[in-house]
Amino acid sequence: MKSVLTTAIAAADSASRFPSSSDLESVQGSLQRSAARLEAAEKIASNYDSIAQEAVDAVYQQFPNGAAGRQPRQCAVEGKDKCKRDFVHYLRLINYSLVVGGTGPLDELAINGQREVYKALSIDAGTFVAGFTHMRNRGCAPRDMSSQALVEYNGALDYVINSLA
Amino acid sequence: MLDAFSRKAISADSSGGFIGGAELSQLKAFIADGNKRLDAVNAITSNASCVVADSVAGICCENTGLTAPNGGVYTNRKMAACLRDSEILLRYVSYAVLAGDASVLQDRALNGLRETFGALGVPTGSAARAVAIMKASACAHITNSNDTTPPKRKMAVTQGDCSGLAGEAASYFDMVISAIS
Numbered sequence: 308m309k310s311v312l313t314t315a316i317a318a319a320d321s322a323s324r325f326p327s328s329s330d331l332e333s334v335q336g337s338l339q340r341s342a343a344r345l346e347a348a349e350k351i352a353s354n355y356d357s358i359a360q361e362a363v364d365a366v367y368q369q370f371p372n373g374a375a376g377r378q379p380r381q382c383a384v385e386g387k388d389k390c391k392r393d394f395v396h397y398l399r400l401i402n403y404s405l406v407v408g409g410t411g412p413l414d415e416l417a418i419n420g421q422r423e424v425y426k427a428l429s430i431d432a433g434t435f436v437a438g439f440t441h442m443r444n445r446g447c448a449p450r451d452m453s454s455q456a457l458v459e460y461n462g463a464l465d466y467v468i469n470s471l472a
Numbered sequence: 473m474l475d476a477f478s479r480k481a482i483s484a485d486s487s488g489g490f491i492g493g494a495e496l497s498q499l500k501a502f503i504a505d506g507n508k509r510l511d512a513v514n515a516i517t518s519n520a521s522c523v524v525a526d527s528v529a530g531i532c533c534e535n536t537g538l539t540a541p542n543g544g545v546y547t548n549r550k551m552a553a554c555l556r557d558s559e560i561l562l563r564y565v566s567y568a569v570l571a572g573d574a575s576v577l578q579d580r581a582l583n584g585l586r587e588t589f590g591a592l593g594v595p596t597g598s599a600a601r602a603v604a605i606m607k608a609s610a611c612a613h614i615t616n617s618n619d620t621t622p623p624k625r626k627m628a629v630t631q632g633d634c635s636g637l638a639g640e641a642a643s644y645f646d647m648v649i650s651a652i653s
Binding site for chain 1: 473477478491513
């Protein structure tokens with residue numbers, strides 16, 4: 308799974324040489340920045356339930372009947388539960404990506420094929436965008452996390468939003 | 473290929489849980505000791521040719537039959553191949569130390585190594601002994617404690633306790649030994 312460490316190792320391996328000082332420098336740079344990423348990941352791990360719930364509320368405020376193409380009966384409790392489940396799933400992968408320091412987990416476990424899945428299920432990606440945009444605007448430093456951690460968190464959310472747009 | 477971080481992501485994903493609490497504190501310890509880890513990798517890479525040459529010279533001294541006709545490293549061609557393979561194994565151990573995870577070593581070096589050595593007629597006992605010598609030598613370089621014999625090659629690094637990293641590196645060498653013997 309792609310991260311700064313594995314990228315440096317793969318580069319050294321393809322040239323069949325020991326890790327050079329520039330490889331070690333790039334790893335060190337990544338390790339120095341990783342404290343903020345881990346802080347954001349920690350905050351997500353402890354607050355994912357309320358983050359997802361707020362996102363669901365934001366989605367249903369903007370789309371009172373749920374995603375376009377859904378039947379009204381599916382917009383009741385069941386639809387909201389499934390919507391929240393999906394947001395929790397994305398938050399979990401954002402948590403992994405922040406820990407790894409690359410978008411590998413998001414790419415491999417969610418984004419590859421997501422467009423086809425939502426099209427097949429006739430779910431409008433715009434509903435997800437509404438929820439993620441709410442998360443993106445809701446995060447606040449230093450109330451929720453430090454400003455550097457918030458930058459990392461928002462960066463991951465932007466990546467997801469762009470993948471859905 | 474995984475590292476200490478993606479290993480946590482893979483194991484959390486298998487249970488569908490978030491990475492929090494205990495796992496994050498382990499990763500924070502990994503980051504806090506990051507400079508030690510880079511120094512350890514540097515200690516291996518800077519002394520690689522010395523470590524490799526010592527290990528191969530060591531097995532030849534311990535077992536003089538190796539260099540005699542029909543021995544495992546008889547002819548310079550076989551000796552050169554032995555030195556090259558030792559260096560490759562040491563290189564993958566250095567990758568594993570850098571990543572903090574053995575997957576690169578297992579996937580790219582050890583997978584099928586026993587069969588390859590068997591097909592090429594490499595004496596696995598001697599090969600395992602060479603790896604054991606590399607283990608002792610590399611761990612001494614990591615802890616910067618290789619000052620018992622002249623020429624007392626020591627690195628000019630900040631002194632600190634690297635016994636944990638030396639133990640981790642030793643475990644990777646042990647994987648190599650158990651993979652070939």
